[in-house]
Amino acid sequence: MKAVLLDLDGTLLDTAPDIAAAANAMLAEQGLAPLPAGTVREFIGSGIPKLVERCLQASGLALACAHLEPALRSFGRHYQRLNGSSSTPFPGVVEALERMRAARLRLACVTNKASAFTLPLLQKSGLAPLLDAVVTADQVGRRKPDPEPFLHACRVLGAGPAESLVIGDSANDAQGARAAGCPVLLVSYGYSEGRDVRTIDCDGIVATLGEAAERLLSSG
16 A cells, blocks of 8 residues: 545544534524434534535425525534534544554545535644645545545545555445545444444444554555
């Protein structure tokens, strides 16, 4: 392997507390009751528009553009305010990234989150200096499970897909990696949109990012 392509929400950072707080602030503005944080957590992974749509539906609102557009604007305002305030790296993430960098692996974050939220979040969390590239959905114009975000990251890092390990937490990561021709590991602790990661086609499941680094470096 020459490169590692890492998902953000649910793989590198536990962002669910901030996302749930922003979602419930949005729902309050729509006159709707808040959702349990665990429910919102299961909606993370396919981008903000899908998350907002799922929150509205879970709150019993008949979905229509008249509801979705103001809800999206509301969520964006609240998440801009809350982004990074309670988000933290999962245990062992920083150490694993440092170990990979020491082994001269190129590292990229590949996320369905918009760059306006991603870049400040990586700076606040202290992960930005450990990454060689950041690829966001709005930058590429496509979302995972489309392979293009991963292929774009490979081009930026100068590594072929077969030389670039994807590490994520959901079917979006696994399917996008497969379509791009990248090997893929999934973490067991992330946001898999309510799906058991053991049912997802991948090359292995790890309990921590440190375990992924150990597998990667011991095999290389």
